[in-house]
Amino acid sequence: MLLVKAGRVVEDRFLRVLDDAPVPDGVPAIVPAARLLADARDLALRAAPTGVIWPNDRRIAELAPYLDWLALVALVFPTFKDGRAYSQARLLRERHEFRGELRATGQVLRDQLLFLQRAGFDTFEVTKEADAAKFAEAVQRYSVFYQPTSDGRPSARRARAARGVAPPLVPGTREVVR
Amino acid sequence: MTSPLQQKLKITGPVVVTANRLRDGAVIYRATDGRWTTDLASASVATSEPAARELLAAALADRLKVVDPYVAPVRLTDEQHVLPGNLREQIRSRGPTVALPGENAI
Amino acid sequence: MYVYDDFDRTLVAERVREFRDQVDRRLSGELTEDEFKPLRLMNGVYLQLHAYMLRIAIPYGTLSSEQLRTLAHVARRYDKNYGHFTTRQNIQFNWIKLEELPDAMADLARAGLHGMQTSGNCVRNITTDQWAGVAPDEIEDARIWAELLRQHLTLHPEFSFLPRKFKIALTASAHDRAAVKVHDIGLRMHTNGAGETGFEVMVGGGLGRTPFIAKTIKPFLPKRDLLSYVEAILRTYNQYGRRDNIYKARIKILVHELGAEKFAREVEEEWQSIKDGALALDASAVNDIAARFRYPDYDELLDGPPELGKALAEDKRFRAWVDNSVANHKVAGRAIVTLSLKPVGGPPGDATAEQMDAIADLADRYSYGEIRVGHEQNLVLPHVAQRDLPALWRALDAIGVATPNVSLISDIIACPGLDYCSLANARSIPVAEEITRRFKDLDLARSLGRLHINISGCINACGHHHVGHIGILGVEKNGEEYYQVTIGGRAGEDAELGKLLGPAVPYATSPTWSRI
Numbered sequence: 041m042l043l044v045k046a047g048r049v050v051e052d053r054f055l056r057v058l059d060d061a062p063v064p065d066g067v068p069a070i071v072p073a074a075r076l077l078a079d080a081r082d083l084a085l086r087a088a089p090t091g092v093i094w095p096n097d098r099r100i101a102e103l104a105p106y107l108d109w110l111a112l113v114a115l116v117f118p119t120f121k122d123g124r125a126y127s128q129a130r131l132l133r134e135r136h137e138f139r140g141e142l143r144a145t146g147q148v149l150r151d152q153l154l155f156l157q158r159a160g161f162d163t164f165e166v167t168k169e170a171d172a173a174k175f176a177e178a179v180q181r182y183s184v185f186y187q188p189t190s191d192g193r194p195s196a197r198r199a200r201a202a203r204g205v206a207p208p209l210v211p212g213t214r215e216v217v218r
Numbered sequence: 219m220t221s222p223l224q225q226k227l228k229i230t231g232p233v234v235v236t237a238n239r240l241r242d243g244a245v246i247y248r249a250t251d252g253r254w255t256t257d258l259a260s261a262s263v264a265t266s267e268p269a270a271r272e273l274l275a276a277a278l279a280d281r282l283k284v285v286d287p288y289v290a291p292v293r294l295t296d297e298q299h300v301l302p303g304n305l306r307e308q309i310r311s312r313g314p315t316v317a318l319p320g321e322n323a324i
Numbered sequence: 325m326y327v328y329d330d331f332d333r334t335l336v337a338e339r340v341r342e343f344r345d346q347v348d349r350r351l352s353g354e355l356t357e358d359e360f361k362p363l364r365l366m367n368g369v370y371l372q373l374h375a376y377m378l379r380i381a382i383p384y385g386t387l388s389s390e391q392l393r394t395l396a397h398v399a400r401r402y403d404k405n406y407g408h409f410t411t412r413q414n415i416q417f418n419w420i421k422l423e424e425l426p427d428a429m430a431d432l433a434r435a436g437l438h439g440m441q442t443s444g445n446c447v448r449n450i451t452t453d454q455w456a457g458v459a460p461d462e463i464e465d466a467r468i469w470a471e472l473l474r475q476h477l478t479l480h481p482e483f484s485f486l487p488r489k490f491k492i493a494l495t496a497s498a499h500d501r502a503a504v505k506v507h508d509i510g511l512r513m514h515t516n517g518a519g520e521t522g523f524e525v526m527v528g529g530g531l532g533r534t535p536f537i538a539k540t541i542k543p544f545l546p547k548r549d550l551l552s553y554v555e556a557i558l559r560t561y562n563q564y565g566r567r568d569n570i571y572k573a574r575i576k577i578l579v580h581e582l583g584a585e586k587f588a589r590e591v592e593e594e595w596q597s598i599k600d601g602a603l604a605l606d607a608s609a610v611n612d613i614a615a616r617f618r619y620p621d622y623d624e625l626l627d628g629p630p631e632l633g634k635a636l637a638e639d640k641r642f643r644a645w646v647d648n649s650v651a652n653h654k655v656a657g658r659a660i661v662t663l664s665l666k667p668v669g670g671p672p673g674d675a676t677a678e679q680m681d682a683i684a685d686l687a688d689r690y691s692y693g694e695i696r697v698g699h700e701q702n703l704v705l706p707h708v709a710q711r712d713l714p715a716l717w718r719a720l721d722a723i724g725v726a727t728p729n730v731s732l733i734s735d736i737i738a739c740p741g742l743d744y745c746s747l748a749n750a751r752s753i754p755v756a757e758e759i760t761r762r763f764k765d766l767d768l769a770r771s772l773g774r775l776h777i778n779i780s781g782c783i784n785a786c787g788h789h790h791v792g793h794i795g796i797l798g799v800e801k802n803g804e805e806y807y808q809v810t811i812g813g814r815a816g817e818d819a820e821l822g823k824l825l826g827p828a829v830p831y832a833t834s835p836t837w838s839r840i
Contacts, residue, residue: 099563120359120362120485121362121445121485122485122567123445123482123483123484123485123486123562124562124563124567126481126482126483126484126485126562127482127559127562127563128563130482130559135597149359151342151346151359151363152485154481155479155481155484156481158481159481159482170354181338181341181342182335182338182339182342182479183334183338184331184332184334184335184338185479186335186475186476186478186479186480187476187480187481188602188603189481189482195602196331196332196335196475197609197612199331200329200331200612201608201612
């Protein structure tokens with residue numbers, strides 16, 4: 041597994057603290073949801089960045105109260121076919137306007153990278169090294185997107201409006217204006 | 219004919235290992251020399267559970283060429299010719315039981 | 325019909341390129357079958373009994389003659405010279421090779437055709453009335469809304485890995501020819517008391533193992549809110565649909581387990597947050613799509629031209645065909661012509677490459693280059709001038725698509741069944757063929773009247789047997805093919821599931837059915 045951020049393989053500066061051990065000071069740390077909910081007050085006071093791994097079967101609404109100080113939310117794809125975290129990601133970015141690091145974890149494969157990025161993820165624990173190496177290529181596969189999401193890519197509707205040119209008429213037909 | 223891929227391995231008669239060829243989806247059978255054949259008559263027949271397991275394991279290891287190998291029943295004639303053991307395998311071996319469109323004049 | 329602009333074409337071309345890469349990585353072993361399977365399914369590629377099957381989307385059942393010719397080309401070049409039209413207005417090719425698929429898809433892409441999302445756990449082909457745009461009883465052309473939805477839901481980053489498949493259908497007539505009530509989302513266009521047109525939104529319909537009729541969760545949704553409301557439904561389903569058991573993963577189970585009211589409240593809560601956002605459909609958003617719908621510039625004609633009257637009087641066979649296969653059109657002097665793909669003794673819903681080419685030519689000549697595919701697995705020429713009916717009929721008759729059995733007992737809807745499909749328990753095509761042979765006497769068929777027989781080769785119900793007047797379901801008993809018979813199903817606005825009629829009968833006793 042390799043961590044990809046801004047299109048490149050990077051070192052993970054976050055330490056995962058998955059048990060009840062004390063969270064070390066001065067170190068960026070990721071804790072599971074239960075730990076966050078239990079120790080939120082203390083964790084919020086940490087100087088170093090704190091993140092949470094949020095399971096894909098819990099509502100984002102439960103996480104909302106902590107988003108103003110959380111530096112990172114890691115969402116989970118137990119298999120790549122389980123798409124619940126795509127909704128969670130969009131809610132975090134678009135409903136709750138979460139601006140921290142949104143990380144895809146679990147089974148993260150090349151052919152989902154663009155979907156993940158479109159849904160709002162900006163870092164990826166890419167399962168296969170070969171896929172991590174091809175990240176840039178994977179997220180440039182498409183230039184046309186029908187849906188507006190938070191990733192900044194213009195939707196086809198906006199691109200068409202920006203173009204402002206009417207498509208040519210096919211002979212023997214008339215244009216219907218509604 | 220429930221999908222054999224969901225069945226437990228229970229050998230009650232002669233069986234072969236069959237799969238679809240990855241590149242074109244053709245029906246293939248594991249042959250005696252460890253290769254694959256489209257001809258059921260040349261398939262390697264197993265008559266015991268250990269033999270069937272071994273045949274299946276070898277097939278499963280051949281991931282590059284085949285998709286979803288499984289154990290399928292066959293019938294043996296008196297001359298030991300291999301025939302499909304149920305309707306599903308018959309259809310896989312010989313094709314649809316109906317004429318393809320255009321095969322009968324309109 | 326909708327004409328692609330270069331955004332649409334580029335997307336399809338990019339999809340082809342991506343799929344070529346995925347196939348290469350599968351053939352080289354870089355991708356396992358487990359990793360590849362969902363990817364190929366999202367392009368409509370199944371592995372069936374004999375070969376790969378490619379399902380190509382025909383959005384809301386509308387095809388241009390150029391597209392039909394391209395399908396004929398694919399049938400000839402990559403398959404065995406024929407294709408099968410499905411109960412969801414798609415077409416299937418049964419003998420495709422994986423290694424040739426990228427080339428076949430490139431050929432299809434040139435005509436704006438593709439297999440995107442015709443399989444897999446994503447939103448499937450959005451279907452509607454095969455008479456949309458020309459039906460006398462429609463409020464408006466539902467296809468514009470189908471196209472808006474289609475684009476929005478194509479390669480949607482949030483909804484490409486749903487718990488299970490998702491099917492949407494629209495109707496804009498009181499008489500529902502799209503079976504919306506047995507879809508995951510059914511949309512019925514209608515006018516409210518204030519004279520505004522909007523959608524009745526129904527969810528949780530579906531056939532298969534646990535059939536359900538859809539429940540209304542929004543009696544009237546304004547047009548403006550169509551995309552955002554559907555988004556809210558899908559988001560609710562994506563998050564809360566069951567993922568532990570594939571037989572309980574459809575939205576109909578979620579709606580059933582939560583109850584329609586609670587489900588509606590969940591959707592409403594989500595929808596309130598997004599309804600005024602980027603998905604709200606203002607006039608410019610609708611015009612953006614509607615502007616690319618082309619409608620024929622009809623010559624002005626009168627009903628009942630003399631050529632037609634003369635031919636009706638002189639030719640009994642022609643008259644029988646008009647009475648059966650020709651329907652009234654919303655425009656005077658025109659007619660809607662159904663082409664029966666249910667020849668006596670032949671597989672239902674298939675067309676040879678030769679037939680496809682011939683029909684494309686006839687579409688150019690008589691139907692402004694447009695063809696429709698109905699979920700009854702017949703084709704339609706929607707823009708025919710009444711005065712052309714005699715000449716058209718002779719041409720259709722010559723290629724075997726003028727059997728006057730539309731909606732009669734021999735107009736059978738059937739899935740491919742065990743002859744092709746790896747999910748099947750029993751065969752369906754030979755059963756259909758036998759029934760058509762027994763009822764080939766058209767006087768007998770006519771005397772029975774409108775009668776829909778639906779045959780499914782397994783519980784997945786791709787033949788929609790639950791909603792057939794007579795439904796036949798293939799099952800397996802002790803390694804033999806047996807058939808359960810149901811009666812009283814209906815697919816339209818008064819949708820109802822059929823009731824079981826006694827124990828299953830074995831294949832060999834098919835003669836018994838003729839007595840039903």
